[in-house]
Amino acid sequence: MFWPTIDSDVAARTAAQNAMYVCLAIGVLNLLLPMAFGGNRLAAILTCLFYVFAAFGIRSFSWIAAVSALGIYGLGLIVSAFTLGLFAGVVGFIFFGLLIGGVRAVSFASRWRADHPDEDIRKEPLDGLGPAQRFFARLPLAFWPWARPLFVAYLALYALLLVVMINSVLFLRAVPVTSASMEPAIMYRERVIVLKSWVMGPLHRGDLVVFRMLHSRTLYEVSRIAGAPGDRLRLRGAQLILNGRPLAEPYARRMATDVNEYRDNFPLGMGDVSDAVLDTDAIAPLKANIRNGEFVVPGGCYFVLGDNRDYSFDSRYIGPLPENDITGRPILVSGAKRGLRSLPRIRIGD
Secondary structure (H helix, E strand, O other): OOOOOOOOHHHHHHHHHHHHHHHHHHHHHHHHHHHHHOOOHHHHHHHHHHHHHHHHHHHOOOHHHHHHHHHHHHHHHHHHHHHOOHHHHHHHHHHHHHHHHHHHHHHHHHHHHHHOOOOOOOOOOOOOOOHHHHHHHHHHHHHHHHHHHHHHHHHHHHHHHHHHHHHHHHOEEEEEOOOOOOOOOOOOOOEEEEEEHHHOOOOOOOOEEEEEOOOOOOOEEEEEEEEOOOOEEEEEOOEEEEOOEEOOOOOOEOOOOOOOHHHHOOOOOHHHOOOOOOOHHHHHHHHHOEEOOEEEOOOOEEEEEOOEOOOOOOHHHHOOEEHHHEEEEEEEEEEOOOEEEEOOOOOOOO
């Protein structure tokens, strides 16, 4: 049944018909299950149409229909085998075997046409067939020629969505902004598109980076690298002084009207800061790296500051950020008011 010998036009049509019926069944299931148990109905309708078109394409011995149906169903089968249990996996593999038969039938039809150019292998004798059999014998041959362009367009869209999905899984991620620490560059409740750490390339002063917020696995913070390993830095009146040179920071913003010795003149006032203000794990590395009133960034770490200098939970409070804790570099930001925009890379202190 699952690997029959295909050595004649009759065997090829039988295998193609079996694959056609499987595609129709898959299409109906993809339509009914989301509607019965909840799901995206538009996606269900589009998926159903894909398999209906593929069904008639396979029966018409179309390579593009047979291969694409087998490939897309195979991807879905891998997911369903793990999420829907053993029964769904077994039924799925039976369907998969019949779809393989459809591909083999198309392969045989290609060879048949070369040897029998005057015969149309798609057509079968209608004598002795019932009304339903006659209908499914004629419909694919009439339907497929005008449906093929729509099917190709669907595949192109599917390929584009697949590329986007692969990029989102392997290279990019969307992260909601849950603080005002980077205003005005990135506003609270906007979303940033982040290039993941393994493809973001080397980091430099001025780069924006994303890291997990303190004691959280789901919330992320965005800050700007102010110091690289070995740099000496301090703040005076919230002005960053890097390696002895005051820096112009057009991106930085001050909102507070009060004066806070530690916040505005880091690392001065370190001894007066209560443990409740800082991450207790950060106090020791902060104090250990102060030299002559400056903070020296230790190896393998970066010192990060938020552009909203007065309201940022950055390295002044969490300590130097280990490079391994950086999950990525933001490249785009999207918000309801300002839309989608890029985040240009800024170099500071060079």
